[in-house]
Amino acid sequence: MPTSQYSSSFGRLQALSVNFLSPALMQDLLKVKDVLEMVKMLQGTWYGEEIEKAASIYQPPDLLEVALNRHLVKVNKIALEASPFNGKNAVRAYLLKWDIYNIELILSSKNMGRTITETEPFLVSSRNFPAGISAGNIPHDEIKIILSQSGVEAAVNHLLKYSYGTILLQYIDAYQKTSDLGPMVAGLQAYYYQTLIESLRFFQGDEGIIREMFRTEIDKKNILNLLKGKETNADKSIVGKHVVGGGGIPVSELMDMYGVNNVLEFVNRIENYFPLGEAVVQYRNTSSLVDFEIGLDKFINNKFVNKLKNIALSIGSIFYFIITAEHERENIRRIAYGKRYNISTDRIASMMMINE
Numbered sequence: 001m002p003t004s005q006y007s008s009s010f011g012r013l014q015a016l017s018v019n020f021l022s023p024a025l026m027q028d029l030l031k032v033k034d035v036l037e038m039v040k041m042l043q044g045t046w047y048g049e050e051i052e053k054a055a056s057i058y059q060p061p062d063l064l065e066v067a068l069n070r071h072l073v074k075v076n077k078i079a080l081e082a083s084p085f086n087g088k089n090a091v092r093a094y095l096l097k098w099d100i101y102n103i104e105l106i107l108s109s110k111n112m113g114r115t116i117t118e119t120e121p122f123l124v125s126s127r128n129f130p131a132g133i134s135a136g137n138i139p140h141d142e143i144k145i146i147l148s149q150s151g152v153e154a155a156v157n158h159l160l161k162y163s164y165g166t167i168l169l170q171y172i173d174a175y176q177k178t179s180d181l182g183p184m185v186a187g188l189q190a191y192y193y194q195t196l197i198e199s200l201r202f203f204q205g206d207e208g209i210i211r212e213m214f215r216t217e218i219d220k221k222n223i224l225n226l227l228k229g230k231e232t233n234a235d236k237s238i239v240g241k242h243v244v245g246g247g248g249i250p251v252s253e254l255m256d257m258y259g260v261n262n263v264l265e266f267v268n269r270i271e272n273y274f275p276l277g278e279a280v281v282q283y284r285n286t287s288s289l290v291d292f293e294i295g296l297d298k299f300i301n302n303k304f305v306n307k308l309k310n311i312a313l314s315i316g317s318i319f320y321f322i323i324t325a326e327h328e329r330e331n332i333r334r335i336a337y338g339k340r341y342n343i344s345t346d347r348i349a350s351m352m353m354i355n356e
Contacts, residue, residue: 005084006313012082013321019046030345035060035336047071062121064336068329069124075325079318087315093199098124099138100188103164107181110152167191182242190244193218207315213304218247220296222254227289230263249273274299294351301353327353
């Protein structure tokens with residue numbers, strides 16, 4: 001593929017990249033006393049417009065969550081528009097993750113009996129853009145209708161006009177017997193990654209690192225599901241329904257690993273794929289699986305994401321921009337979480353994703 005197609009994309013996104021929060025500002029956010037002060041500090045950044053719009057309806061901490069999510073919608077729209085014709089399908093396929101995110105969030109809220117007002121601030125959608133996350137299939141108004149449905153079954157029925165509904169319907173009988181959303185979520189994830197990797201199969205050269213990165217993302221999701229299962233001593237037959245194929249580690253190998261006695265033994269078994277020694281040290285102190293999620297995220301960031309910026313005139317530069325925006329959102333959310341629950345500054349800092 002001629003690299004010249006990506007010249008204007010690279011230039012446009014490079015110019016916008018100056019708006020990403022500086023390390024110094026991130027440090028300042030870590031030092032404030034609460035979420036309200038975070039919001040005030042972020043008003044002077046590229047999050048200010050969305051904070052101002054949401055402030056008439058929401059108060060912190062929901063105000064920050066809504067502003068972050070709407071800002072991400074806007075950034076993704078810009079990235080999609082900046083993509084040359086031959087790259088748009090791959091970017092669209094990647095951004096379908098936010099349709100999946102919203103559906104999982106809605107189904108989970110219905111399963112747990114949460115209200116619309118409890119769930120809506122966490123949706124990654126904006127009424128300012130008619131196509132949901134700009135690249136997803138589900139518009140904002142449609143998302144709100146799905147959110148208003150009476151339960152999981154009603155939400156799935158409303159989704160039948162999209163490909164997601166057909167996938168979910170395959171698992172509805174099992175859900176009605178078990179109230180376990182896991183197989184539904186696994187079905188959505190399998191569809192997403194199959195679509196994403198298929199969209200990249202005609203790319204050549206340096207883009208191979210992107211395909212490998214997404215396969216590693218599948219491994220990460222599988223490992224986290226198996227760790228959750230091992231922590232609760234869930235039966236292998238149940239946990240297996242939550243595992244998705246297509247990653248770098250064969251499903252059969254993962255399920256064989258699941259036969260160990262505990263979480264730490266499982267982590268030791270995946271050492272050849274994911275060295276998580278630092279996360280193990282943290283886990284021994286906290287007994288929280290979040291430490292392994294952070295460790296996996298950092299591994300993927302160091303091995304793949306930081307290399308994407310060096311693929312200047314290719315789709316890699318577009319993915320680097322999108323993923324950097326996601327990391328910034330997640331870093332701000334983790335700081336806000338830490339402030340709400342009085343987590344130490346050092347601990348919050350250790351949870352953050354930093355692109356070199």
